[in-house]
Amino acid sequence: xxxxxxxxxxxxxxxxxxxxxxxxxxxxxxxAPDFARYLIEFPFGDIYSRPGLDLKSREIATISAxxxxxxxxxxxxxxIRAALNVGCSEGxxxxxxxxxxxxxxFPAALNGLFAAKEVFAEDTP
Amino acid sequence: xxxxxxxxxxxxxxxxxxxxxxxxxxxxxxxAPDFARYLIEFPFGDIYSRPGLDLKSREIATISAxxxxxxxxxxxxxxIRAALNVGCSEGxxxxxxxxxxxxxxFPAALNGLFAAKEVFAEDTP
Amino acid sequence: xxxxxxxxxxxxxxxxxxxxxxxxxxxxxxxAPDFARYLIEFPFGDIYSRPGLDLKSREIATISAxxxxxxxxxxxxxxIRAALNVGCSEGxxxxxxxxxxxxxxFPAALNGLFAAKEVFAEDTP
Amino acid sequence: xxxxxxxxxxxxxxxxxxxxxxxxxxxxxxxAPDFARYLIEFPFGDIYSRPGLDLKSREIATISAxxxxxxxxxxxxxxIRAALNVGCSEGxxxxxxxxxxxxxxFPAALNGLFAAKEVFAEDTP
Amino acid sequence: xxxxxxxxxxxxxxxxxxxxxxxxxxxxxxxAPDFARYLIEFPFGDIYSRPGLDLKSREIATISAxxxxxxxxxxxxxxIRAALNVGCSEGxxxxxxxxxxxxxxFPAALNGLFAAKEVFAEDTP
Amino acid sequence: xxxxxxxxxxxxxxxxxxxxxxxxxxxxxxxAPDFARYLIEFPFGDIYSRPGLDLKSREIATISAxxxxxxxxxxxxxxIRAALNVGCSEGxxxxxxxxxxxxxxFPAALNGLFAAKEVFAEDTP
Numbered sequence: 001x002x003x004x005x006x007x008x009x010x011x012x013x014x015x016x017x018x019x020x021x022x023x024x025x026x027x028x029x030x031x032a033p034d035f036a037r038y039l040i041e042f043p044f045g046d047i048y049s050r051p052g053l054d055l056k057s058r059e060i061a062t063i064s065a066x067x068x069x070x071x072x073x074x075x076x077x078x079x080i081r082a083a084l085n086v087g088c089s090e091g092x093x094x095x096x097x098x099x100x101x102x103x104x105x106f107p108a109a110l111n112g113l114f115a116a117k118e119v120f121a122e123d124t125p
Numbered sequence: 126x127x128x129x130x131x132x133x134x135x136x137x138x139x140x141x142x143x144x145x146x147x148x149x150x151x152x153x154x155x156x157a158p159d160f161a162r163y164l165i166e167f168p169f170g171d172i173y174s175r176p177g178l179d180l181k182s183r184e185i186a187t188i189s190a191x192x193x194x195x196x197x198x199x200x201x202x203x204x205i206r207a208a209l210n211v212g213c214s215e216g217x218x219x220x221x222x223x224x225x226x227x228x229x230x231f232p233a234a235l236n237g238l239f240a241a242k243e244v245f246a247e248d249t250p
Numbered sequence: 251x252x253x254x255x256x257x258x259x260x261x262x263x264x265x266x267x268x269x270x271x272x273x274x275x276x277x278x279x280x281x282a283p284d285f286a287r288y289l290i291e292f293p294f295g296d297i298y299s300r301p302g303l304d305l306k307s308r309e310i311a312t313i314s315a316x317x318x319x320x321x322x323x324x325x326x327x328x329x330i331r332a333a334l335n336v337g338c339s340e341g342x343x344x345x346x347x348x349x350x351x352x353x354x355x356f357p358a359a360l361n362g363l364f365a366a367k368e369v370f371a372e373d374t375p
Numbered sequence: 376x377x378x379x380x381x382x383x384x385x386x387x388x389x390x391x392x393x394x395x396x397x398x399x400x401x402x403x404x405x406x407a408p409d410f411a412r413y414l415i416e417f418p419f420g421d422i423y424s425r426p427g428l429d430l431k432s433r434e435i436a437t438i439s440a441x442x443x444x445x446x447x448x449x450x451x452x453x454x455i456r457a458a459l460n461v462g463c464s465e466g467x468x469x470x471x472x473x474x475x476x477x478x479x480x481f482p483a484a485l486n487g488l489f490a491a492k493e494v495f496a497e498d499t500p
Numbered sequence: 501x502x503x504x505x506x507x508x509x510x511x512x513x514x515x516x517x518x519x520x521x522x523x524x525x526x527x528x529x530x531x532a533p534d535f536a537r538y539l540i541e542f543p544f545g546d547i548y549s550r551p552g553l554d555l556k557s558r559e560i561a562t563i564s565a566x567x568x569x570x571x572x573x574x575x576x577x578x579x580i581r582a583a584l585n586v587g588c589s590e591g592x593x594x595x596x597x598x599x600x601x602x603x604x605x606f607p608a609a610l611n612g613l614f615a616a617k618e619v620f621a622e623d624t625p
Numbered sequence: 626x627x628x629x630x631x632x633x634x635x636x637x638x639x640x641x642x643x644x645x646x647x648x649x650x651x652x653x654x655x656x657a658p659d660f661a662r663y664l665i666e667f668p669f670g671d672i673y674s675r676p677g678l679d680l681k682s683r684e685i686a687t688i689s690a691x692x693x694x695x696x697x698x699x700x701x702x703x704x705i706r707a708a709l710n711v712g713c714s715e716g717x718x719x720x721x722x723x724x725x726x727x728x729x730x731f732p733a734a735l736n737g738l739f740a741a742k743e744v745f746a747e748d749t750p
Contacts (some may be wrong), residue, residue: 300470
């Protein structure tokens with residue numbers, strides 16, 4: 001029996017984000033449950049599940065975009081955690097964010113670094 | 126004798142971009158030669174020359190950011206060529222751009238794909 | 251006697267936003283009272299007062315733009331309330347915000363949905 | 376037998392865009408056929424096919440977002456045509472674009488108006 | 501007799517932009533003549549006519565914003581010409597654009613410099 | 626003996642920002658000390674130290690860009706303080722921010738005005 005896009009997405013988001021996927025689905029359950037479903041199905045069931053690019057590279061791509069756009073701090077933090085989960089080192093994540101100074105300016109990079117600092121601090125036992 | 130930031134940047138940009146670096150320096154030579162120097166020194170002499178992240182990952186980060194921001198098509202094309210130069214496959218580049226549909230919308234991803242299509246076509250003998 | 255742009259704008263903003271218009275004028279009164287006047291005159295006295303597009307459609311347009319731009323959460327909330335005031339249902343507002351996932355990415359849509367969730371919660375008696 | 380998301384999307388995009396959908400699928404066929412499929416499935420099969428908001432309002436939302444973001448002129452033109460197809464008048468489209476001066480500035484609105492001017496001119500027999 | 505906002509705006513735009521104001525009004529005359537009027541009235545009749553900031557500083561502000569946003573090249577060129585008209589030197593304009601590398605990234609600054617290069621070339625007899 | 630870029634940048638940032646420069650360097654010291662160094666060297670050692678544009682004009686340029694981009698409120702506040710330090714009046718700063726309504730929309734200008742209001746309030750003894 002073929003796995004549905006939703007099931008594949010759920011498996012992928014839990015591989016990448018741990019509990020963050022469940023939390024966002026939960027937070028949308030009363031207001032926009034269909035959107036929660038789309039979020040599992042398209043980004044995670046379709047895109048992140050594709051072969052052809054490893055998950056480390058996918059998280060580098062996402063952190064770059066969210067740092068450069070600069071208007072999605074909660075999602076940036078989720079993906080900094082995700083990058084750690086899929087094997088990026090803290091140092092690699094910081095390199096990606098610093099590089100964004102070149103493409104989106106120093107304030108965007110600074111705000112990305114402060115987001116990383118918060119995430120890394122949470123993870124220190 | 127220590128290599129200057131400019132010399133290190135020039136070496137790095139030529140490793141990454143082939144002739145594109147020279148061309149942009151040339152295009153700025155009459156109007157803003159100091160900016161051409163900064164462009165060699167900071168992005169390439171400082172950032173791309175850092176250890177801690179391989180060049181393939183750096184180009185993935187740049188293509189993501191430029192696709193997501195959507196207002197720098199000439200530079201996106203330069204970095205699609207650069208990504209090919211440093212070892213990304215066409216398929217990997219397309220994966221990165223497609224993923225941007227999730228973070229910056231379908232039009233940003235579409236315009237990135239069309240940029241890639243143009244670059245890949247140039248390279249076909 | 252012809253109504254001034256300011257008076258027409260004040261009437262329109264109070265039709266659309268209830269008390270929100272007064273509050274923003276008040277919040278600017280010490281620092282930039284001229285800007286408060288422009289805000290009444292141009293957006294509300296000139297644009298929202300134009301025939302040719304109903305207020306429901308105007309609020310749909312505004313919610314779309316503010317969700318997509320993603321850097322004006324306080325104004326987005328004001329216009330989610332305004333949309334309810336001029337006859338949009340909660341469901342219609344959520345449809346508009348969800349659709350922005352296609353044009354500005356999932357994080358922009360998510361942040362818009364959370365803004366709507368807060369506004370709808372305030373309104374529940 | 377249940378209609379697939381792809382079939383539903385294809386039916387919807389052809390209702391909205393006429394031939395534009397086919398053209399974009401065609402233009403992606405050599406480089407990213409999977410992305411062409413996603414473009415039919417998610418925006419058109421999932422989002423535009425939802426009940427709860429009429430197509431006129433959906434096109435108003437899209438024109439607003441693309442005018443405000445300002446980095447997707449080809450897609451803006453496609454959706455100006457689409458808005459005409461689903462029953463928006465030229466006047467209503469212009470009202471939406473003009474309103475964007477308030478939320479994204481006068482240059483964004485001006486560039487949107489010039490896009491509309493081009494589209495309207497094509498349609499004049 | 502008090503000068504209208506329109507007349508004041510027209511006087512100001514012609515002081516700043518020479519013929520560019522007339523041209524944009526003309527280009528909108530068939531499609532959105534009201535918007536042409538707003539463009540004269542609000543930006544030029546209200547804002548640029550205010551005391552409290554000299555025109556050189558106002559053009560520096562505008563060139564910065566348009567370079568940083570990066571999605572309004574035609575308007576950026578108009579304001580590079582305007583800056584020259586109100587007394588900015590070519591060198592000062594280039595300084596402003598180069599500085600944007602810090603706040604919006606190198607591609608935004610590069611594209612601004614190329615816009616300036618085109619404008620300066622036109623003006624050379 | 627020639628002053629290094631770092632020393633020149635440190636001197637310049639302290640002339641412009643007072644203690645803000647030190648604070649940002651301090652806040653990066655554990656996570657990205659190299660980025661703190663780049664921040665002193667490139668923006669302040671290279672760009673702000675250039676002749677050819679006075680510091681008042683440079684701060685006007687920066688406030689414009691950060692207000693227009695709208696995703697860097699902490700940095701906007703730093704530069705509103707900086708503008709006061711280098712000789713801009715509160716009135717001039719407000720003029721610059723209000724003008725951004727024309728180029729980036731009313732919400733961007735409003736959020737800039739509220740940032741200025743907070744900074745001016747801190748400075749009142």
